[in-house]
Amino acid sequence: MRAAHKERFDRMVADLRHKGLKLTPQRLAILRMFSADESHPTAQDLYARLRVTFPTMSFATVYNTLDALLGAGHVATLNLGPGPRGEARATRFDPNTEPHHHAVCDVCGGITDIPATTRALVASDALHSAAPGFEVRTVERLYRGVCAECAGTKGSETRLLS
Numbered sequence: 001m002r003a004a005h006k007e008r009f010d011r012m013v014a015d016l017r018h019k020g021l022k023l024t025p026q027r028l029a030i031l032r033m034f035s036a037d038e039s040h041p042t043a044q045d046l047y048a049r050l051r052v053t054f055p056t057m058s059f060a061t062v063y064n065t066l067d068a069l070l071g072a073g074h075v076a077t078l079n080l081g082p083g084p085r086g087e088a089r090a091t092r093f094d095p096n097t098e099p100h101h102h103a104v105c106d107v108c109g110g111i112t113d114i115p116a117t118t119r120a121l122v123a124s125d126a127l128h129s130a131a132p133g134f135e136v137r138t139v140e141r142l143y144r145g146v147c148a149e150c151a152g153t154k155g156s157e158t159r160l161l162s
Ligand SMILES: [Zn+2]
Pocket: 105, 106, 107, 108, 109, 110, 146, 147, 148, 149, 150, 151
């Protein structure tokens, strides 16, 4: 487990314990897996992976644990709207609660975190005219497109889509 993930895991455990949640081996396994997961999994994704080690785990346990993390501010959620064929998509969960942007592939649904720089906090002229006096705290952008793997350009130079 990477140091940043371990730190995240420790904070989750401390906060949930503080809130009086009983940390069973199953719940700890959920926290351990989720804190290190950068794929922005759905609750179903996590459940499927955890079932390999914990065949008796219920979906409710996964969902309740995510819900407790949400309540403690350790999870951000991401709703991407309908998929490429108009299908409804489940909420994705993100253990990275620092402000950041996302690049979303419309083909495979892959999501990559893009670190947000403080430069992004400089509000645009459009914002000033549309919402005068609006105080920007964070900026979260969603870049949508096709990832290199799906575009078949992996390994070659990244093409800039304008
Ligand atoms: Zn893709």
